[in-house]
Amino acid sequence: DAGITQSPRHKVTETGTPVTLRCHQTENHRYMYWYRQDPGHGLRLIHYSYGVKDTDKGEVSDGYSVSRSKTEDFLLTLESATSSQTSVYFCAAQGATLPYNEQFFGPGTRLTVL
Amino acid sequence: SQQGEEDPQALSIQEGENATMNCSYKTSINNLQWYRQNSGRGLVHLILIRSNERETHSGRLRVTLDTSKKSSSLLITASRAADTASYFCATDWKGGSEKLVFGKGMKLTVNP
Numbered sequence: 165d166a167g168i169t170q171s172p173r174h175k176v177t178e179t180g181t182p183v184t185l186r187c188h189q190t191e192n193h194r195y196m197y198w199y200r201q202d203p204g205h206g207l208r209l210i211h212y213s214y215g216v217k218d219t220d221k222g223e224v225s226d227g228y229s230v231s232r233s234k235t236e237d238f239l240l241t242l243e244s245a246t247s248s249q250t251s252v253y254f255c256a257a258q259g260a261t262l263p264y265n266e267q268f269f270g271p272g273t274r275l276t277v278l
Numbered sequence: 279s280q281q282g283e284e285d286p287q288a289l290s291i292q293e294g295e296n297a298t299m300n301c302s303y304k305t306s307i308n309n310l311q312w313y314r315q316n317s318g319r320g321l322v323h324l325i326l327i328r329s330n331e332r333e334t335h336s337g338r339l340r341v342t343l344d345t346s347k348k349s350s351s352l353l354i355t356a357s358r359a360a361d362t363a364s365y366f367c368a369t370d371w372k373g374g375s376e377k378l379v380f381g382k383g384m385k386l387t388v389n390p
Contacts, residue, residue: 206382207366208380212377214376254320254321266311266323267368271320
C-alpha cells in the first residue's frame with residue numbers, strides 16, 4: 165500500500181458519537197485525500213488536503229471535518245456519527261502534480277455506525 | 279458528479295480469455311487512469327494514458343483513449359484468476375486538478 169497506513173482498520177460505534185480516522189504516509193506526498201466507498205456509488209471524495217493546514221471540501225463533505233497538522237498525517241473526523249456514514253473509508257496520497265497524478269491508497273477503514 | 283462510468287458493470291470470463299472494460303467520461307481531461315481493487319483492499323494504480331495519447335501498454339494491459347468520444351477502454355490479455363478484482367477508471371479535469379473522479383467500478387471474475 166505504498167507507505168500509507170490507516171487506523172483503526174475496523175470500528176463499530178454508536179449514533180451520535182464522534183469518530184476520528186487517521187491516515188499516515190511515509191513518502192512525503194503533498195496531497196492527501198479521504199474517500200468513502202459504498203455499493204453502487206464507487207469512490208466519492210470527502211475532503212482533500214494540498215498541504216499542511218490547507219484543506220478543501222470534496223463531493224460529500226457534509227458531516228465530516230479534516231485536519232492536517234503535519235505532512236504525514238491526515239485526520240478525518242465525524243463530529244456526530246450517523247448510520248448513513250457507515251461505509252468503507254479510504255485515504256490516498258499523491259505527490260506529483262500534473263501531468264502525472266497517480267494516487268496511492270491505504271488499506272481502508274470499515275466503519276459501522278449502529 | 280462522477281465523470282467516469284465503467285461498462286459493463288460485471289464481467290465473467292475463463293482464464294486465458296481477454297477482458298475488455300470501457301469507461302466514458304464527461305468533461306475535458308489531462309489524463310485518464312485505471313485502478314484495480316482486490317476484495318477488501320485499497321485501490322492500486324495500473325496504468326495512465328494522457329489526453330494526447332491514443333494508446334498505451336503495460337505488460338498484459340492495453341489502454342486506448344478516444345477524446346472525441348470521451349471514452350477509454352482497458353484490455354487485459356490472457357487473463358488469469360489473479361486478475362479477479364474490481365476495476366475503476368479515474369479522470370482528472372483539464373482545468374487543472376489535483377483531484378480525481380472515480381467511476382463506480384466494474385467487477386471482473388476470471389474463472390480457472
